Amino acid sequence: MLFLFAINPASGGKGKNEWEVAIHNFFAQNEHQAELFHLDGETDDVELPKKIQEIKPDCVVAVGGDGTIKCVAEQLVDTGIPLGVLPAGSANGMARELNIPQDIDGSLNLLVNGESRPIDCIDVNGELCIHLSDVGLNAQLIRYYQRNNLRGKLGYLKSVVKVLSQRRLLKVEINLDDQCVQRAAFMIVLANARMYGTGAVINPDGDPSDGKFEIVVFRRLTFWEIIKLFWRYQPFNTRNIEIFPATSINIETHKKTHFQVDGEYQGKVKEINAKIRPGVLLMRLPA
Known part of the structure; x- marks a missing residue:
């Protein structure tokens, strides 16, 4: 097999020399081939498909x-x-979701010994979502974190404190499949998976291969509900957190609010349209 490695030198806030050395050493010992391609964050949508077409x-x-x-x-x-996936980022939420090993040797072995299986994606306002999208508190947190000069846990903690001190309820109307729900909430999540990169489980029964996604409505943010996010066996109090399965959805907010897709801040929106795209992405996963 020929593997093309698309390397993001900036992810995780540290260099990827260790990963590149491990890739070279690993493929020097087997019959497979590897080629490296460095992403630059500016021309990737043009240069990466050209590279894929070139080497197939x-x-x-x-x-x-x-x-x-x-x-x-x-x-x-x-x-x-x-x-x-070689999980070389700071959180690696999707890799954890799919049980991809977090260490270099384990993730490299998975590439050659795993199997290719389809997973679902969500089309959210024209953006591809593999993992989690949301409006409200978490999207605002991502905006502050990305604008913060600090990185790592200290930068994240500073952003959390700032966002929690400014939290406001959103008035939303949610139209999903055959029902309409009106709520006041701090955050609405469109979940194709179970957990954030921090390990917080917001959608305990999520499955990225089941042909649907879930809408998670955070109506309240109590201390104990936040603690429960890190313990999967703890059921949510439905007065605080509600979960609705859907294949398509329209969300309207009474005013523009922060919006993110897979950890990338998208700006402020008043409306979100989303639909499931079943099995459109093949991934190398544990057998």
């Missing part, structure tokens, strides 16, 4: 975090070319 790889591997996975996946949807 059997698998394209995203080396980075959730943003890198999204960038590479956008070029592979409906192509039949599998997406592999």
Whole structure:
């Protein structure tokens, strides 16, 4: 097999020399081939598909975090070319979701010994979503974090404190499949998976291969409900957190609010339209 590694040098806030050395060493010991391609964050949507067309790889591997996975996946949807992952980002939420090993050797072995299986994606306002999108509190947190000069846990904590001090309820109307729901909420999540990169489980029964996604409505944010997010066996109090399965949805807010897709801040919106795209992305996953 020929593997094309799309490497994001900036993800995770540290260099990828260790990963590149490991890739070279690993493929020097087997019959498979590897070629490296460095993403630059500016011309990737043009140069990456050109590279794929040029060498026709059997698998394209995203080396980075959730943003890198999204960038590479956008070029592979409906192509039949599998997406592999080396989790070299800071959180690696989607890799954890799919049980992809977090260490270099384990994730490299998975590429050659795993199997290619289809997963669903969500079309959210024209953006491809593989993992989680949301409006409200978390999207605002991502905006502050990305604008913050600090990185790592300290930068994240500073952003959390700022967002929680400014939290406001949103008035929303949610039209999903055959029902209409009106709520006041701090955050609405469109979930194709179970958890955020932090390990917080917001959608315990989520499955990225079941042909649907879930809308998670955070009506209240109590201390105990936040604690429960990190313990999967704890059921949510439906007065605080509601979950609705759907294949398509329209959300309208009474005023513009912060919006993010797979960890990338998208600005403020008043309306979200989303629909499931079943099985459109092949991924290299544990057998």
